[in-house]
Amino acid sequence: MTGQHPALIAALWMLGTLISFAAMAVAGRELSAEYTTFQILFFRSVVGVLLIGFLISRSKGYTSGGTPDKPGFAQIRTARPGAHLIRNIAHFAGQYGWFYGLAYISLAEVIAIEFTTPVWTALLAFFLLGERLTRARILTLILGITGLLLIIRPGDGVLEPAALAVLAGAVGYALSYIQTKSLSATETPLCILFYMTLMQLPFGMIPSLSDWKTPTLESLPLIMVVGVTAMSAHYCMTRAFRLADATVVVPMDFMRLPLMMLLGYMLYQETVDWFVLIGALLMFSGNLINIRAEQRRIKSGA
Numbered sequence: 001m002t003g004q005h006p007a008l009i010a011a012l013w014m015l016g017t018l019i020s021f022a023a024m025a026v027a028g029r030e031l032s033a034e035y036t037t038f039q040i041l042f043f044r045s046v047v048g049v050l051l052i053g054f055l056i057s058r059s060k061g062y063t064s065g066g067t068p069d070k071p072g073f074a075q076i077r078t079a080r081p082g083a084h085l086i087r088n089i090a091h092f093a094g095q096y097g098w099f100y101g102l103a104y105i106s107l108a109e110v111i112a113i114e115f116t117t118p119v120w121t122a123l124l125a126f127f128l129l130g131e132r133l134t135r136a137r138i139l140t141l142i143l144g145i146t147g148l149l150l151i152i153r154p155g156d157g158v159l160e161p162a163a164l165a166v167l168a169g170a171v172g173y174a175l176s177y178i179q180t181k182s183l184s185a186t187e188t189p190l191c192i193l194f195y196m197t198l199m200q201l202p203f204g205m206i207p208s209l210s211d212w213k214t215p216t217l218e219s220l221p222l223i224m225v226v227g228v229t230a231m232s233a234h235y236c237m238t239r240a241f242r243l244a245d246a247t248v249v250v251p252m253d254f255m256r257l258p259l260m261m262l263l264g265y266m267l268y269q270e271t272v273d274w275f276v277l278i279g280a281l282l283m284f285s286g287n288l289i290n291i292r293a294e295q296r297r298i299k300s301g302a
Helices: 006-031 037-057 072-076 081-104 107-114 117-129 135-152 161-183 189-211 220-243 246-254 256-268 274-300
Strands: none
Touching: 006 037, 006 081, 006 107, 006 220, 006 246, 006 256, 037 072, 037 081, 037 189, 037 220, 072 189, 081 107, 081 161, 081 189, 107 135, 107 161, 107 256, 107 274, 117 135, 117 161, 117 274, 135 161, 135 274, 189 220, 220 246, 246 256, 246 274, 256 274
């Protein structure tokens, strides 16, 4: 791809992200018919540990700040196990809400509620890190919460417990993102992913033992899809962000919603819910406003 515009290459990486998330959602929905959410997450961690272990053995690791080369398994040495644990408890909660929601509500609704994550990230950064709530961030919060209310429609007989689980999961994702930002200053991306899969493995395994079902040969391909795409989705998105501004990448990520609507209609006869689409568009608009404001702030040196 030498000579191609970075935005075009970023678009190709985001295509990989979209395919990964779509495959993971469909595989997760199919597995939920036979296995509990805890067991699906356990399978995901088993595949993830093997995959990340292989990648670490062949890698040279750098933190996001480009600090010293840590080849191979040397990069998993950490002085911050507590920070990893907090991140992975929050991330596991996010994953649980996401996969639980797949079993009970439409694919599009799961993705739309997940889009509230930037709202909760801004609020948590304000309360936990003391980050300033600018006018753009406040507008993002207002649009995000308005969009969320359109999607879940409390008091209209539409609110589902599974929707609340996905919403709680979005808050978990927000806390994990804040911890990831902190960890990335000293840990390589593969180190963070390694401890994610390793620590979350018992989180899924222990609750699964009370209702254990041995995986069948027919379910193994779906288990592999969940495990591999969980890694590939975030890897592809990271590569896209390295090549293009967030104002380019975020609209591409929003394409997950119409894609999930299409898959839900084709595979599960799910109808298009216009409240979900309008609510998600409001959240998307808020995110873009905030991103553009942050970019202007950085350029002005404020």
